[in-house]
Amino acid sequence: MTEKQVLIPRWQKLLQQLYAKMDFMSGEELASSLQVNSRTIRSDVKTINAIFLVDGNKIEAVRGKGYRLELQDETAFLGWLAPFKEERFNLHVIPTLAEDRVAYIIRYLLLQNGFTKLDTLAEELYVSKSTINSDILDVKRKLAEHHLTLSKRASYGVKIEGSEVNIRFCFSKYLLSDSVSLLVSEEEQTFFGEIDLRKIQTIILASLEQYKVQMTDMAIKNLIIHVAIAVRRIKGAQYVHQGDLQDLEFNIQELRASQKIIREIETLESIKFPESELTYILLHVCSKHVLQSYNGYREIIIVNKMLEEIKRQYGYDFSAHQQFIANLALHLKPAVNRIKFNMNIHNPYLENIKTNYPLAFELGLVAREVLALELDQPISESEVGYLAIHFLYALSDASKERKKRVLLVCASGIGTAKLLESKIQKIFAEEIDIIGSYSLYEYKTGNWQADFVISTVPLGDALGEYVQVTPFLSEIDIRNIQKRLPSITSKNNFEQFFSANYFEILEEKYSKDQVLTLLAQKFEETSSDQKAFLESVKEREDIVATYLGNGLAVPHPIFAEVSETKIAVCIAREPVVWNEDGDVAQIIFMLAIKNKEQEHLSQVYEMISQVVETPKLAKEIKKATNFNEFIQILARLET
Known part of the structure; x- marks a missing residue:
């Protein structure tokens, strides 16, 4: 559609009439409805058909019968009829899409204090009674989400019933x-x-x-x-x-x-x-007040429980981030009222967060489970999205503070120690924070807390992770230190996450359950309990399906013990239906992240976000014919 080929309101109304009827309508009938003459209708039909030619749709004109729609591509037609969501949000215009019709019926019934006959709804919407009967099933399902029912009485029709509070929320x-x-x-x-x-x-x-x-x-x-x-x-x-x-x-x-x-x-x-x-x-x-301070401890206790569970499942430790903890506690104060009274809350950022910041959303889901348990109440995805925004802030701050806290152990005097410290600070200024330099005796007798140790002498296995180097820091020494710094070594080094043994291309049609089972089997040797691994993956899918967009789904267990961080990959030539909305996946990444390797987790999700945000890249992955091609495509990513 070019900018000049925009349907004017009269053409849209004409198409609405024909789409609702899906049968012949006379020129006089259309002219009367649109308050124009028959000649204008003929002219409009000719112009619309010229525009529709590219999609194979047209308005058929038969002498003595009138005009009728012939649709070869209904999706393209609906794109013309309501190209923008704003145009579909109209409280009075009769909807043509089934999903909009259900919302219209709910609004219509909410405005009635009594019963409404189905015939009345059919006339209101210009559809058959059988169509209304079909829509009513969806209406009942939507009302149940608000703890409302649709009562039906013979000869009277239907009526929405429930508490006044729930009616208003709906x-x-x-x-x-x-x-x-x-x-x-x-x-x-x-x-x-x-x-x-x-x-x-x-x-x-x-x-x-x-x-x-x-x-x-x-x-x-x-x-x-x-x-x-x-x-x-x-x-x-x-x-x-x-x-x-x-x-x-x-x-x-x-x-x-x-x-x-x-x-x-x-x-x-x-x-x-x-x-x-x-x-x-x-x-x-x-429930909407943005608080600036809090005067209770309940919210802090809940936040601490959230952070403990996140640390257990994902290895992230936010316990020292006091500003983040305060912000999250302030958020919970009004949120508790919203959740307690089942208030619906609209989150316009939800889809963007799920698609572009999947790690923050995952942490939000963990926080939701803790909060739901505390309040004994279900919690909506919209609330999860707002929790995720706070975790996105915490993750952003964490990324600024990714420096590894390192101890130096040097057994040959202060001069050698200072030389080593100077070289490390010069080469790894952005990656390493030296928190102390000690002799071997001082190190062995102290109780030190560091990410790892750089030592000029062997320390033995019992004293934790360390890298042995020479005081002059050779190229080999530098490479050995880099191995302890995932942010350096993992750049475009996707072999650490992927391998041919964890890669599969499916030519035939598979169900979602079959794909999950197939990929979970790849982790049989690295998982302490393969059956539990698969069950945990399915449990996570039941919470919220892991479809992210661009045909990519990222299933993973809620918690699993694996010996190494790996990603199993499936490229499905036949799309796999992944959620209730009908979204289909052709690229499936199954994650298994080793406990306490959150640096890898953050990097993996950054890579996944790039795939979701880049349709061209996702298209190339779908066409990959072997593992090497797949890795070559990922190697072009900026990580």
């Missing part, structure tokens, strides 16, 4: 989830009719400022919509029950801001908020 989900603006849009204002969203926004901003309650722009937009929903429901005599919001945690700032918002909204809309509705507004204020 309402906001299908009102806000696809919104592309942080400002109040015209569509949203039109949806709420006489409820003035911009005046509500003014009241909220003034109240938050007066009581020093800080919120993000997204949170403020979310609060505006929730206040508007509350006003609409109260006007319809639909109230929140006090018992639905017990054990809410809040501070005095949040309470005073909520009270001020309610007083002014009552005056603006000429309604009365009962006590339970104050609690409802307070819930949204305290």
